[in-house]
Amino acid sequence: MNPEFQRNLWLELTPARLLLMTGFVLFLIAIFSAAPTGFPSSGAVALALYYFLAILWGTRNAALSVIAEIRERTWDFQKLSASPPLALMWGKLFGATSFTWFGAILCLPFVIYPIWRGEGSTPALSELVILLFQGVLAQSVSLLTSLALIRRQHNYWRLDAFLCQVTGIVAAVSAYGFSNLLSIGPQAQATFSWWGMTLQPHWFQFFSLLVFTGWSLVGCTRAMRLELRLVNGPFVWLAFLGFLGLYEAGFESWFAFYAESDGGAVDAAALRLMIADLAFACSAYGMVFLEPKDPVHFRWLVGEARAGRFGRAFLALDCWMLSFGATVLCTLLLAFVLWGDSQPIAGAPGPALVLPLLAALGFFARDIALFVLLRTWSRERGDFAALAALAVLYALLPQIAGPGRGLLLPQMTAPALSLAAAWLEAATIWAWAIARIQRRAG
């Protein structure tokens, strides 16, 4: 047996705890089975209990599986073990949550059996798979967040466990609510189109859940590899970005409804690029917030590049750097497509969007530079300071800037001003950040 899984089973599944959990679950369900009409059914209670155990409690245990090791100073010992990253990852993910899974699985027959009896085996089995994968997705996202946070090396562990829980729960809820999102809005239909294929939201949700859970587990394994001092290389993250871009771009017909504001047709290729570009930019913002942005790593990368060892430097790029590069490339490609495209998007012909688009790229570059710059001031608070700065730049200042809004946001009415301002701001902040990184080297 996986030693890490076994260790967790020793700690989690003691006979007394198993007995207590069994008694608690069966007692609660039995009470609601006997309750008069008007009270929740036993199936509904079992489902609520499942969510409580697998998602609410499970995400906490998944996060603590790493955070507690740091807190109890046993993490170095784990890092020195011979366990492969995958084994250590799944030993923690399923071992630390084994007790909550035990209780959650006790609930499942009470959830699934009524569906089986009422709707048949296929809906029941699909519901079973969705529930199980929702739990795994939530817990793996929580574990992934905890691994990302320990790379940042700060000490707010109580808050961190809560943060990990929140990200895990948001992931599970997003996966569950996704099909509902597809069926709201003015274009709501029982089916929807993805890359030209007509799909049912339920089955799309089902397969999306499986795929994203898979990516989450890949992410956990790669984060564990970093903890074990193994080099990840950029290719899996690039593959994920490719997947994300393609996945999101498939919703072009769904977004087209909003883009066709003047009734004309929208260039599907431009719209797909735009959606993929947005997905890359979001991944860059997310990762630049999460990753350490270690000045020593920057200096090392520059040193390798100066020495002509570009291959080594490329293999050691952080995920946010790759996302940043993907966003820049995708934006330039989109600008090229828009330049030769006369079909309107959101009321404007393609060429008219090029300058605002390049201005948006400049503001994006400035935002990323802000994270890097503020991280050189404070390892623990720099990223939150950058978030606050972005809130001021995008929410507060435009309200009071009046005609000067073009200095802060991409403007259709003054595109050249926006473009110049965006890139001037980006260049200034990057230069400042680089100067601070180099100064600290001495």
Added chain:
Amino acid sequence: MIEIRDLVFEYPTARALDGIDLSIAPKAITALVGPNGAGKTTLLRLMAALETPYAGSVTIDGVDAQLKPREVHRRLGYLPDFFGLYDGLSVRRCLIHAARAHGLASEKVSAAVAEACQSVGLANRLDQAAGTLSRGLRQRLAIAQALVHGPRLLLLDEPAAGLDPAARRDLSRLLLSLRDKGMTLVVSSHILAELEDYSDHMVIIDHGRVAGGTAFKGAQLYIALAAPDEKLTDFLVQQAGIKILQADTSQARVICEGGAPRRAALLQALIGAGFAVSDFGEDRRALEELYFAQLGQSGETTS
């Protein structure tokens, strides 16, 4: 056993290690000493492949720690200065987990656990929860965890911190017995007197550099005479292989290379020359004096 070349390690605000070059001999105990913040712990963590250097290399038993960190992890045991244990597990389960996590085959685990327990003297506490052990016993369990997979190299960071005198004596005996079984040990500590009991070599780290070091075990001798003799210093100067550290008419501290045969020859020569030798042996103050001499500091200013 350990080859370190031009090793540089940086924190965002400071350079912790600045061009360390070091070779650590196999089957010996090497003491890593230096003031607080000198870089000892960082150096140990780099040896254990727990950190990535900015530049330079660490090679453990021929394996590059940066290229193959997991291979290095398999070959060594490491006890950090602040370590933790799985308090909810029994001593037996802690060690079974450690053995299995280090990749020991299932059929070898029981024997390895028994041997590790025997080595550290925990054989009668196998079913006691780790959380109920005293500080000294926790230290022993942590060491047992680090050596249960039979590593050839053991790295210990401040292993005697917080131990009472009896536990420290036991620790010294344990480390010596491990060395005698062929293990290489690197021990970082502030307690120079204790290091002297078991260390074969000393490496001084200061401001992220190697500030000095020597093989000292048995090499530094203290000679005392029952009656003062003016000729003592001149006599010692004439002896081959003897370096005088300090000498006057009634006592001397010398470095005597060449091991036991050379020491025996020196003693014989002293008696033969008519000196009334009242004390002749290993200099118990050797490590501390070497430390301060090589750091160029006085004992009052440094621990």
